[in-house]
Amino acid sequence: MTEYSTELKNGWLALYTPTPQVRPGTDSAWTPLSSYTALTGGAWLRRIVSLEPANECVNYVLRITAPSGSLIIEVNGEGIFQGVSEGAPLEFDVTYHVSLGDNTITLWLTGAPQQISLCAVPCQ
Numbered sequence: 001m002t003e004y005s006t007e008l009k010n011g012w013l014a015l016y017t018p019t020p021q022v023r024p025g026t027d028s029a030w031t032p033l034s035s036y037t038a039l040t041g042g043a044w045l046r047r048i049v050s051l052e053p054a055n056e057c058v059n060y061v062l063r064i065t066a067p068s069g070s071l072i073i074e075v076n077g078e079g080i081f082q083g084v085s086e087g088a089p090l091e092f093d094v095t096y097h098v099s100l101g102d103n104t105i106t107l108w109l110t111g112a113p114q115q116i117s118l119c120a121v122p123c124q
Contacts, residue, residue: 001061003120004058005063005118005120006119007117008035008036008047008049009035009116010034010035011047011081012035012036012046012047013033013045014030014031014035015031015043015044016042017043018042018071019042024044024046026096028045031034033045036050036111036113037113038051038113039109039111039112039113040109040111042108043108043109044104044107045106048102048103048104049097049104049105050101050102051098051100051101051119052100053100056123057110057123058121059120059121059123060093060095060120060121061091061092061093061119061121062080062091062105062117062118063089063090063091063117063119064089064092065087065088065089065090065114065119066087066107066111066114067111067114068086068087069085069109070083070085070109071107071108071109072105072106073092073105075094075097075106076079077101080097087090092111096117105118
């Protein structure tokens with residue numbers, strides 16, 4: 001099996017906040033974002049990704065190229081990363097944080113990312 005990658009460009013919801021400490025309270029606070037490339041300033045982004053059973057063993061890897069600055073990544077409410085992005089591509093094995101069906105990816109960042117992808121990588 002070869003690696004399968006899905007760019008998560010569309011379907012995001014945004015909540016603009018000056019700092020990551022201002023967390024979304026209700027679903028009504030989120031607004032649709034045409035594409036994450038339209039993001040300006042500090043904001044929370046949220047997207048639901050549905051995973052189907054794979055025919056072979058796979059690990060799920062979240063890849064993101066974010067602008068330099070603060071970055072928080074959560075998958076299904078679990079913290080994956082909190083720190084500073086230097087603008088270089090980042091990669092996180094999220095296999096143990098996702099499940100079949102709907103999964104929620106939440107990010108807080110300052111500025112538009114260049115790319116966000118979820119990849120199914122064959123097990124070693």
